Amino acid sequence: MIGRRLVNGVEGTGIAADDRGLAYGDGLFETMVAVEGGLRHFDLHMARLADGCRRLEIPQPSIEVVADDCRRVLEGLGSATVKLIVTRGVGPRGYAPPDEPTVTRIVMAASAHSHEFDTSRPMVVQLCRTRLALSEQLAGMKHLNRLEQVMASAELRHSGMDEGLMLAMDGRLVCATACNLFLVRSGRLLTPMIRDCGVAGVMRQVVLRAADTLGIPATITDLEPDALSGADEVFLTNAVRGIRPVVGVSGIGQYVGNEVTRRLIEHLAPGSA
Amino acid sequence: MIGRRLVNGVEGTGIAADDRGLAYGDGLFETMVAVEGGLRHFDLHMARLADGCRRLEIPQPSIEVVADDCRRVLEGLGSATVKLIVTRGVGPRGYAPPDEPTVTRIVMAASAHSHEFDTSRPMVVQLCRTRLALSEQLAGMKHLNRLEQVMASAELRHSGMDEGLMLAMDGRLVCATACNLFLVRSGRLLTPMIRDCGVAGVMRQVVLRAADTLGIPATITDLEPDALSGADEVFLTNAVRGIRPVVGVSGIGQYVGNEVTRRLIEHLAPGSA
Numbered sequence: 001m002i003g004r005r006l007v008n009g010v011e012g013t014g015i016a017a018d019d020r021g022l023a024y025g026d027g028l029f030e031t032m033v034a035v036e037g038g039l040r041h042f043d044l045h046m047a048r049l050a051d052g053c054r055r056l057e058i059p060q061p062s063i064e065v066v067a068d069d070c071r072r073v074l075e076g077l078g079s080a081t082v083k084l085i086v087t088r089g090v091g092p093r094g095y096a097p098p099d100e101p102t103v104t105r106i107v108m109a110a111s112a113h114s115h116e117f118d119t120s121r122p123m124v125v126q127l128c129r130t131r132l133a134l135s136e137q138l139a140g141m142k143h144l145n146r147l148e149q150v151m152a153s154a155e156l157r158h159s160g161m162d163e164g165l166m167l168a169m170d171g172r173l174v175c176a177t178a179c180n181l182f183l184v185r186s187g188r189l190l191t192p193m194i195r196d197c198g199v200a201g202v203m204r205q206v207v208l209r210a211a212d213t214l215g216i217p218a219t220i221t222d223l224e225p226d227a228l229s230g231a232d233e234v235f236l237t238n239a240v241r242g243i244r245p246v247v248g249v250s251g252i253g254q255y256v257g258n259e260v261t262r263r264l265i266e267h268l269a270p271g272s273a
Numbered sequence: 274m275i276g277r278r279l280v281n282g283v284e285g286t287g288i289a290a291d292d293r294g295l296a297y298g299d300g301l302f303e304t305m306v307a308v309e310g311g312l313r314h315f316d317l318h319m320a321r322l323a324d325g326c327r328r329l330e331i332p333q334p335s336i337e338v339v340a341d342d343c344r345r346v347l348e349g350l351g352s353a354t355v356k357l358i359v360t361r362g363v364g365p366r367g368y369a370p371p372d373e374p375t376v377t378r379i380v381m382a383a384s385a386h387s388h389e390f391d392t393s394r395p396m397v398v399q400l401c402r403t404r405l406a407l408s409e410q411l412a413g414m415k416h417l418n419r420l421e422q423v424m425a426s427a428e429l430r431h432s433g434m435d436e437g438l439m440l441a442m443d444g445r446l447v448c449a450t451a452c453n454l455f456l457v458r459s460g461r462l463l464t465p466m467i468r469d470c471g472v473a474g475v476m477r478q479v480v481l482r483a484a485d486t487l488g489i490p491a492t493i494t495d496l497e498p499d500a501l502s503g504a505d506e507v508f509l510t511n512a513v514r515g516i517r518p519v520v521g522v523s524g525i526g527q528y529v530g531n532e533v534t535r536r537l538i539e540h541l542a543p544g545s546a
Contacts, residue, residue, distance in 0.1 A: 015292070017358075018381065023302070024298070024417065024420065025419060026419070026423050056424070093354065093356065093383055095419060095422040095450055108291065130410060133442075135404070137403060137404075137424060145418035146298060146299070146418070147298055148411070150361075150368050151329070151410060153368040154330065157372070169408065
């Protein structure tokens with residue numbers, strides 16, 4: 001299950017106990033999928049990482065170096081996930097970022113369960129009680145401050161649910177614990193704006209681009225939870241799991257339609273893109 | 274500067290790259306002060322840790338084991354700080370907490386700069402632009418999701434300021450980046466409620482208890498930033514730095530009074546308590 005790990009390119013090393021990634025969640029991550037040796041949407045993952053590094057003022061590791069790390073951890077693995085963590089590195093005690101940080105770069109591979117990639121497996125989800133706090137300064141980034149997602153995921157334990165939908169503190173419907181959210185209503189895609197909470201998912205971007213190519217109109221807007229009741233189709237997206245149809249939201253609705261979701265899945269299936 | 278480090282009681286070890294403390298900030302910390310071998314307010318630090326562990330459902334490490342780790346890292350050091358980090362340990366990929374986590378316990382000592390303990394050194398502070406997102410589920414705990422404090426501290430770089438005051442997203446005055454905040458008005462202590470953001474500081478609790486002993490009335494309430502203009506005295510508190518008078522808030526006010534602050538500092542001086 002657990003594959004190779006590189007820390008700043010060195011195999012088998014641990015992380016320093018005073019790394020700011022651990023101390024403060026002062027860093028970013030990306031989880032990518034490798035299929036037949038190639039990393040899917042590597043450019044989009046690197047673009048999001050670059051944006052996060054710029055916003056947090058963390059020096060961005062070279063893309064060539066990251067790509068090389070990924071190649072090394074993937075050697076000999078078939079389908080796998082690769083997780084990249086970039087932190088502001090070690091530093092003296094205190095929140096203040098060092099003037100010239102030396103980033104820590106971690107690349108880990110894990111062979112993936114085939115069911116994770118099986119987009120035909122529909123999901124049943126519930127609404128989580130844990131809400132997303134609002135902060136424009138942190139929204140969109142895949143940073144290492146993820147206690148909200150941890151607490152929301154803990155709600156799903158022993159529930160039989162595949163995922164949990166999350167509302168913002170002000171009640172807007174935003175995403176799932178580890179996925180972005182799309183609704184389809186009257187042939188139109190709807191997905192929540194990521195402006196003050198949530199992660200700007202790579203697969204979300206891929207789906208919006210695919211919709212454009214396919215001539216499916218899309219609206220990126222604030223959504224209230226009752227939008228779920230009026231939806232014809234609901235699906236979740238995530239870089240590892242792709243597009244996953246939702247057949248039911250516990251206590252809210254069931255979705256039998258799948259026309260738009262199917263078109264997107266087929267368009268993005270390996271070999272069709 | 275950097276002293277001994279123990280990871281689960283073992284010296285010189287690193288942290289696993291897949292520790293959830295690093296991956297998600299899924300853990301808690303305490304920073305304590307050792308003076309002449311004794312840890313100041315150890316019981317209060319352990320009580321806050323216990324509360325955080327309960328709220329995050331992280332198994333609490335035994336107090337005896339933590340105390341023993343602290344003794345070991347402090348051996349041969351004079352005045353020092355001890356940082357304890359408790360994480361939910363390693364886990365498989367994904368936010369969902371493992372059913373039976375094996376916590377990671379990190380104890381690190383650093384010899385302290387004497388000026389850090391010098392409560393006669395007054396501070397000049399500014400208001401930070403970075404605001405605190407609101408979440409009752411996370412408020413009060415000293416958890417490892419600290420990007421807001423990192424970003425606020427980054428604002429202080431090259432400013433000459435000793436600390437930065439932070440507002441909540443709704444504009445309330447809450448704390449400083451690494452301290453709790455007290456105002457004195459007409460002989461009465463005022464400190465912001467820690468209900469939906471901020472950390473419930475150990476020294477904040479110590480000061481409130483001392484005020485009670487000394488017959489200084491105290492009000493724990495929501496405060497707006499303009500409370501700073503009407504204050505006679507302002508001070509910050511933190512377990513390492515103790516009580517630190519603020520003589521000026523940039524662009525807002527200067528404080529020459531220090532009667533209540535002095536009484537509290539003298540009451541809490543080592544040997545007087």
